[in-house]
Amino acid sequence: MAAKVRIPTPLRKLTNDEEVVEVNPGTIAGTIAELQARFPGIKERLLDENGGVRRFVNVYVNEEDIRFLQNQDTPVKDGDEISIIPAIAGG
Amino acid sequence: MEKRMQSNAGFMKALKCRECGREYPLAATHVCEFDFGPLEVVYDYALIKKSLTRATIESRPNTMWRYRELLPVAEDPTVGTQVGFTPLIKADRLAKALGIRELWIKNDAVNYPTLSFKDRVVSVALSRAKELGFTTVACASTGNLANSVAANAAAAGLKAYVFIPSDLEQGKIVNSLIYGAQVISIKGHYDEVNRLCAEIAGKYGWAFVNVNMRPYYAEGSKSMGFEIMEQLGWRLPQHTVVPMASGSLLTKIHKSYQEMSKLGLVTETPWHMHGAQATGCNPISQAQKAGLDFFKPVKPNTIAKSLAIGTPADGFYSLKVMKESHGHAEDVTDDEIRDAIKLLAECEGIFAETAGGVTVGVAKKLIASGKIPAKDSAVLCITGNGLKTLDAVMGHCGQPREIKPSLREFEALLAAEKQSPVNA
Numbered sequence: 225m226a227a228k229v230r231i232p233t234p235l236r237k238l239t240n241d242e243e244v245v246e247v248n249p250g251t252i253a254g255t256i257a258e259l260q261a262r263f264p265g266i267k268e269r270l271l272d273e274n275g276g277v278r279r280f281v282n283v284y285v286n287e288e289d290i291r292f293l294q295n296q297d298t299p300v301k302d303g304d305e306i307s308i309i310p311a312i313a314g315g
Numbered sequence: 316m317e318k319r320m321q322s323n324a325g326f327m328k329a330l331k332c333r334e335c336g337r338e339y340p341l342a343a344t345h346v347c348e349f350d351f352g353p354l355e356v357v358y359d360y361a362l363i364k365k366s367l368t369r370a371t372i373e374s375r376p377n378t379m380w381r382y383r384e385l386l387p388v389a390e391d392p393t394v395g396t397q398v399g400f401t402p403l404i405k406a407d408r409l410a411k412a413l414g415i416r417e418l419w420i421k422n423d424a425v426n427y428p429t430l431s432f433k434d435r436v437v438s439v440a441l442s443r444a445k446e447l448g449f450t451t452v453a454c455a456s457t458g459n460l461a462n463s464v465a466a467n468a469a470a471a472g473l474k475a476y477v478f479i480p481s482d483l484e485q486g487k488i489v490n491s492l493i494y495g496a497q498v499i500s501i502k503g504h505y506d507e508v509n510r511l512c513a514e515i516a517g518k519y520g521w522a523f524v525n526v527n528m529r530p531y532y533a534e535g536s537k538s539m540g541f542e543i544m545e546q547l548g549w550r551l552p553q554h555t556v557v558p559m560a561s562g563s564l565l566t567k568i569h570k571s572y573q574e575m576s577k578l579g580l581v582t583e584t585p586w587h588m589h590g591a592q593a594t595g596c597n598p599i600s601q602a603q604k605a606g607l608d609f610f611k612p613v614k615p616n617t618i619a620k621s622l623a624i625g626t627p628a629d630g631f632y633s634l635k636v637m638k639e640s641h642g643h644a645e646d647v648t649d650d651e652i653r654d655a656i657k658l659l660a661e662c663e664g665i666f667a668e669t670a671g672g673v674t675v676g677v678a679k680k681l682i683a684s685g686k687i688p689a690k691d692s693a694v695l696c697i698t699g700n701g702l703k704t705l706d707a708v709m710g711h712c713g714q715p716r717e718i719k720p721s722l723r724e725f726e727a728l729l730a731a732e733k734q735s736p737v738n739a
Contacts, residue, residue, distance in 0.1 A: 233517040234348040269349060279609065279631055280334070280351040284510060289626065291612050309513045310346040311353070311628035 227304040229255065235308070238263045247306075252283060253296040255306060270308065282309045325389040326363050330354040330530050333632070341389075343447055343522055345529040353628070354530045356387040364578055369549060372580075379435055379538035385574055386538065387531045388442045394471045395438025399538050401426050403546035403694075408662040409675075415682050417692035419552070420659075421543050423699070424667050429466045429490065430700035431459035431668075432539055432564065437467045437524060439535035444522035450474060451521045455512035457505050457560065457621045458487030459668075459699050464524055465496035476521065478508050483620060486703040504615055506626045536564045540571025543694055544581050551576070551586045554693035556678045558670040559590040559599050559644070560622040562633030564698070569636045588636050589687065590644040591677035593617035593652060593669075599630045603644035608634050618649045618707045619669040621699060643686045647676035653711050655679065656701060666701035674698075 226246040231239050239245060245262075247255050260267035272278050283290045284307040290298045300306065330339040334352025345354055363384045375381035379399025380392050402422045410418035423432040437460070444452055453476040454464045461477035468475035475496040479488070480503060491498045501508045516526040524532045544551060551572055557565040569588050576583040592600040595617025602610040610630045615623035627633070637644060647655065652669055655676035660666050667675070674695050681687040701708070718724040 230514065232513070234346050234351065237348065269351070278350055280346070280353065280628075282510070282626060287507065287510070289506070289612060292614075307510065307514065309510055310351045311626065 226302060227255070227300045227306060229259065229306040229308070232308050232310065234310070235266060235269060238266050238269070247300070249299075249301050249304075251296065251300060252285070252290055252298045252306070255300055256296070280311045282311060283307070284309065325387075326358050326384045327387050327389065328357045328359050331357045343444070343449070343527040345527050356530050356534055358385065358387075360574075360577065367578060367580070369580060372545065379438065379535070379542070382538055382541045385534075385541070385571075386439055387534045388439065389446050392438065392442040393445050394441035395428075395434060395467050397427050398434045398438045399426065400542055403543060404663060404665070406663050406695075409659060412658060412662055413679050413682050415687065415689050415691065415693060418678075419543075419547070419692070419694040420663060420665060421539060421546075421694055421696050422665055423539065424665060424671065424697050424701070428470075429459070429462040430703065431463065432536070432696075432698040433459045433463040434467070435538050436460075436532045436535035437463040440522070440524035440528045440532035441467050441471055441473065443531040444473070444524075444528055445471065447522070449520075449522035451476065451519075452524060453477065453512070453516070453521045454524045455505070455508045455526070457623060458483050458490075458703070459621055460525065461496075461498070462487060462490040462703075465491040465494040465498075468496065469494040478512050478515075480505050480508050480620075480623075484704050484706045486705060490703060505624050506612075506615075509624075509626075533563050533567060536567035537571035537574070539564070539696065540568035541575065543568075544572070544575050547694075549581050551581050551584050552694040553585070553691045554587045554589060554642075554687050555696065556589045556591055556674055556681070556687075556693060557696045558619075558622055558674045558698055559592050559627065559633055560624045560670075561627045562590070562599055562629035564696070565590050566629050566632045566636050568696070569640065586640060587687075588640045588642040589677070589681055590633055590637055590642070591674045592644065592646040593619040593622055593673050594646040594648045595619070596623045596625060597646040598625060599627055599633050600644035600646040602630070603634055603637055608638070610634065617652075617669075618704075619652055619673050620704070621668060621670045622673060643681055645677040645680045645686075647673055647680065651676045653708055656708055657712060659697075660701070665697065667697045668699035668701050668704040669707050670699050671697040671701070 229245045332347035332352040367384045377400040404420040406418045406420045426434045451474040478499045481500040516523040575581045596615035598610040598613045612626040652672035656672035659675045
């Protein structure tokens with residue numbers, strides 16, 4: 225079993241329209257590196273020039289924002305679900 | 316469909332990423348594929364300048380659509396044509412209570428048809444959704460938006476799905492159900508509703524007003540600013556206090572001031588945008604007060620549920636606008652919110668929802684601290700109606716006193732009041 229990443233619509237051109245991609249356990253930083261190896265170009269969409277998650281990108285592990293966890297050091301375990309979501313207007 | 320949009324885009328030119336400037340066609344899409352930056356409508360201001368004058372505007376009906384050239388629809392609006400042009404009240408009694416020379420209330424608590432400023436954005440989003448051929452509309456909402464989507468969709472014959480956090484006020488739930496909308500209540504707070512809706516919006520071909528329709532939707536808020544300027548006699552206010560949930564309204568009112576200045580419809584004079592939040596959900600005001608240009612998300616816990624967005628999408632731009640316009644942010648506690656709702660009601664006869672309490676409470680603090688100078692003039696934006704959030708003030712505004720239908724009992728009650736006045 226692996227962890228699952230749900231790919232948002234704006235990034236699906238890079239993943240050949242794959243909506244869900246399986247990745248190895250590790251950390252979010254590792255997940256992003258793995259995605260980049262398989263889908264070149266995806267990393268620069270998610271991270272800014274300083275290596276931080278872009279300000280309009282939200283990353284969730286099992287429905288919790290990684291900014292409430294350990295950011296890119298947040299552990300990713302087998303069976304975890306990762307969502308990448310653009311910020312949304314209110315309310 | 317693409318071709319039709321290209322050839323008939325009204326006064327719009329394209330969608331453009333606010334971060335990197337890449338342009339996109341005028342479709343139902345909201346984020347840049349390259350950096351996830353929000354897309355914004357670009358207008359042909361040269362063309363607008365030719366047809367939009369004070370006289371033209373004044374000759375049109377008293378609705379938000381009198382500024383039609385600056386709103387993102389290709390043809391005449393078809394949904395919410397009666398929305399807007401709410402009263403701007405000169406609030407002398409409240410001005411005195413808060414210690415400021417001049418104060419105005421822009422009262423969207425009586426906006427048509429669902430008693431909040433959301434009718435402005437929904438009117439634009441649904442008119443545009445119909446132009447783009449959608450038949451089902453949806454939204455993620457803290458309540459007011461759900462009410463407005465439900466009502467306006469019903470009147471336009473569109474199918475509506477509204478997604479809300481399950482802990483909303485009864486008034487806001489009933490106000491969505493009554494129009495026959497599909498109301499989906501999510502066990503979680505608004506940021507979780509939002510996350511789910513982002514995933515749903517990517518999957519179904521619906522017009523999600525604040526997801527894939529957001530570039531159009533958000534522009535509707537500008538009409539509140541246009542009206543303020545016209546109702547002040549075609550001038551810019553010195554200070555504007557705006558409640559912040561996602562922060563979108565604050566940035567769009569700022570934009571409305573910029574556009575009217577640019578088009579020469581008002582003389583450009585300095586203006587200051589101030590943002591109001593609840594202390595129980597204050598990511599933007601916390602960052603502003605700490606002098607930061609980024610915010611840290613929070614988990615909301617406040618009676619101001621319509622402002623309870625812990626990850627505000629326009630937080631970054633709100634901070635930028637406040638910095639550029641030399642404005643300030645502040646936040647108020649639940650007790651301060653209730654007191655401010657009462658103060659507004661008792662001074663001006665306006666019953667605002669909790670967000671209005673936030674705005675008035677914050678204005679009070681900003682005036683007291685001198686951040687809004689007492690010699691100046693300010694406009695407070697009241698965005699929703701108190702009848703929808705009765706739960707928040709129930710038990711905090713006294714009780715009716717019950718007597719038998721007897722003159723003797725009434726006179727006894729008056730005599731007792733004289734000895735110990737109730738409303739001194």
